[in-house]
Amino acid sequence: MGLFRWVPLLLLLHQLCLQISSSSSGSVWMSSYPLERAKEPEFFEWMVGIRRRIHENPELGYEEFETAKLVMRELEDLGIRYEYPVAVTGVVGYVGTGKPPFVALRADMDALAMQESVEWEYKSKVPGKMHACGHDTHVAMLLGAAKILKERQEELPGTVVLLFQPAEEGGGGAKKVIEAGVLEKVEAIFGFHIASEIPIGVVASRPGAIMAGSGFFEAVISGKGGHAAIPQHTIDPILSASNVIVSLQHLVSREADPLDSQVVTVAKFQGGGAFNVIPDSVTIGGTFRAFSKESLLQLKQRIEEACDQGTSSRAEVQRHGDFLEKDRPLFPVTVNNKDLHEHFLNVAGDIVGLRNIRDQQPLMGAEDFAFFTEVLPAYYYFVGMKNETRGPMPPAHSPYFKVNEEALSYGAAMHASMAARYLIEARPSGSAAARGGHDEL
Numbered sequence: 001m002g003l004f005r006w007v008p009l010l011l012l013l014h015q016l017c018l019q020i021s022s023s024s025s026g027s028v029w030m031s032s033y034p035l036e037r038a039k040e041p042e043f044f045e046w047m048v049g050i051r052r053r054i055h056e057n058p059e060l061g062y063e064e065f066e067t068a069k070l071v072m073r074e075l076e077d078l079g080i081r082y083e084y085p086v087a088v089t090g091v092v093g094y095v096g097t098g099k100p101p102f103v104a105l106r107a108d109m110d111a112l113a114m115q116e117s118v119e120w121e122y123k124s125k126v127p128g129k130m131h132a133c134g135h136d137t138h139v140a141m142l143l144g145a146a147k148i149l150k151e152r153q154e155e156l157p158g159t160v161v162l163l164f165q166p167a168e169e170g171g172g173g174a175k176k177v178i179e180a181g182v183l184e185k186v187e188a189i190f191g192f193h194i195a196s197e198i199p200i201g202v203v204a205s206r207p208g209a210i211m212a213g214s215g216f217f218e219a220v221i222s223g224k225g226g227h228a229a230i231p232q233h234t235i236d237p238i239l240s241a242s243n244v245i246v247s248l249q250h251l252v253s254r255e256a257d258p259l260d261s262q263v264v265t266v267a268k269f270q271g272g273g274a275f276n277v278i279p280d281s282v283t284i285g286g287t288f289r290a291f292s293k294e295s296l297l298q299l300k301q302r303i304e305e306a307c308d309q310g311t312s313s314r315a316e317v318q319r320h321g322d323f324l325e326k327d328r329p330l331f332p333v334t335v336n337n338k339d340l341h342e343h344f345l346n347v348a349g350d351i352v353g354l355r356n357i358r359d360q361q362p363l364m365g366a367e368d369f370a371f372f373t374e375v376l377p378a379y380y381y382f383v384g385m386k387n388e389t390r391g392p393m394p395p396a397h398s399p400y401f402k403v404n405e406e407a408l409s410y411g412a413a414m415h416a417s418m419a420a421r422y423l424i425e426a427r428p429s430g431s432a433a434a435r436g437g438h439d440e441l
């Protein structure tokens with residue numbers, strides 16, 4: 001009897017508490033709450049399960065059909081609205097008010113064409129394909145962030161766009177996502193990569209250029225084959241190709257500013273198969289990298305010229321495929337927005353603590369997140385997973401690549417907090433939506 005008299009009062013108190021928590025909107029996001037949530041055993045195991053299922057069934061760029069299905073099923077379970085397909089196999093989910101401002105979080109979904117050499121229970125079941133770059137964890141972590149955000153949806157003054165992107169590994173999936181128009185009203189985008197060489201619990205980044213721009217090249221050098229003992233009757237493409245390679249080595253060492261980091265690597269040299277035959281042609285190919293658009297385009301032009309001029313006067317160079325941009329678009333430089341660096345420091349300070357934020361040196365690796373940094377304010381960082389006591393961690397793209405799954409909680413928490421706090425506190429006052437832009441995405 002007594003209890004019944006108390007029920008209305010309890011309800012009232014409950015209502016009051018709800019009001020207080022939503023009126024102090026943002027408080028959970030200004031704390032380590034997202035990390036604590038993502039570390040709770042049930043939550044953590046759920047992410048681990050997702051990551052392992054994706055790891056067992058790796059799919060290459062623009063073929064992420066099963067991965068996309070898994071993502072959609074999880075979003076449905078969470079009650080999150082999504083669009084599919086975006087950019088062939090991409091999935092885009094929406095959490096929050098459904099109204100502006102919009103902020104995006106990105107995870108890449110594709111695996112690599114390589115055989116896994118790690119013997120473990122959840123080893124890749126697909127011969128010749130492996131998640132050796134951790135994109136399986138990126139998907140699990142973005143779903144983790146989706147869950148944290150959805151649970152606190154009332155405390156989001158705007159909409160978080162969850163971008164599950166195809167084909168990061170050379171296919172330029174980010175470019176297709178932009179072309180699909182799903183980011184048109186988005187004010188800022190965040191992404192990260194797990195890192196084997198950064199300790200667990202540590203995050204790292206820098207303002208400005210963080211990952212190089214990159215391109216690929218291929219040239220076929222044609223001569224005239226013949227007997228190796230009678231070179232005077234041949235035009236030797238092997239010698240010509242060697243001259244081209246020497247010329248290519250001058251581009252960075254003799255022409256570039258030593259303070260402007262660049263690289264040209266010839267990684268492919270194919271021609272001839274016998275000890276006593278000069279082949280008809282040789283194919284060379286490789287990659288070039290730089291930290292500014294100007295340097296990248298300059299390298300591209302000089303590689304073209306070196307391939308033309310570096311050959312002997314008698315050999316002809318036929319450049320077929322050239323810069324292979326149809327299949328492997330030139331990746332721009334990944335440039336972190338300077339204001340968003342401040343935002344990253346604020347968020348990371350609450351999630352991992354100031355002591356656990358590191359400055360990241362720029363990396364020669366390229367990342368197709370760069371396409372986003374060209375069209376909207378964007379920020380890319382690294383989430384550590386090294387744990388010395390568990391032994392060395394082979395680097396990404398190694399057939400022995402391993403993941404410390406404890407990093408899942410950190411990635412999920414960073415993602416969730418980066419987005420939520422952007423909506424709450426980090427938006428520039430003059431931004432499009434703040435000027436009263438669009439109502440719906």
Ligand SMILES: *[C@@H]1O[C@H](CO)[C@@H](O)[C@H](O)[C@H]1NC(C)=O
Nearest residue numbers: 200201386387388389390406
């Ligand atoms: C590193 O791994 C050990 C052994 O599994 C574990 O006890 C420890 O908590 C881990 N350290 C961190 C910082 O996660």
